[in-house]
Amino acid sequence: MSKAIQCEAIEPLLSGFLDDELSQSESQRVALHLKRCEKCSALLAELETVHTDLKETLHEQSGHTAAEIEQLDKLLNDKPSKWLGTTAWLLVILGALVVGGYAIWELGLALWQDTSQPVWLRASIAALYLGFAGLFVMVLRQRIKSLKTDKYRKVKL
């Protein structure tokens, strides 16, 4: 492989080399090439200067104030509002579930028991409830089974 082609292949890896993000074999390849190639070594040195300069510039420039951080800290640590939010949402969801469920149940039951309603409607309502019960039992059964057979259950990551 001619040197120019080598340089072309190595150059894109120089940033990764600088950041120590290459695989071992890649980094060895780059190190080996750098020993023999002045041009790429010079480029690496230049990239390093750019890297340090930019880092310093960005650090000085970030221009935030301690007051900003303090204010955010207060907001983040405002436990009551977080707690209140969670509780309020819980209450809303629970209430909606109970009220909605009760209404549907009552309506279904009333229609089902009302013998003046057509047979197809009453049969459909019965099917609906039976279907729901069946689904519930199926999920329950699956959960219990997986609990018994899941060999990764006790593995903590």
Added chain:
Amino acid sequence: MKSDQHPWLQWYPGALALARQILNGSDEAADIVQTAYLKSFQNVRLPNEAKAQRAWLLKVVRNACIDVLRGQKKFADSEQNTDVEVDCSPEQSWLQDSRKQRVHQALTALPIDMREILVLRELNELAYDDIAKVLRIERGTVMSRLHRARMALRKKLQGLENERGEV
């Protein structure tokens, strides 16, 4: 940094810098970062690991910035940033240092995707894997984009130095 402060606040300068870079120094940056912090905490499915949490936060900040830019319809033609004048607000009195001034100027002249990846790497010091997560790109793309960004910055800097040499 006080020890009793929220641990996430140590990432504040980096997050703010990211927002500033994407938004081209807009005043909205601080608001966006603050909202991103509050939004992140409302999320139930936060990762447990600090590293992943940081990537998460930066992603939220970046997405919010992109939304703002979309609103301004600037994101489509990031080219227009190429010739932006460097605005020297009073807070940037550090610009007296001419080398840093040139670095700042060169950075401002780069397109958004290069600026954001440079901030993520040089200021936030994220590993390539984490940058890949924040930008939602492949790890290999991180390496090549970062390299292109550094080469572009180097070229701009050289241009500025030459300009200065001629004056």
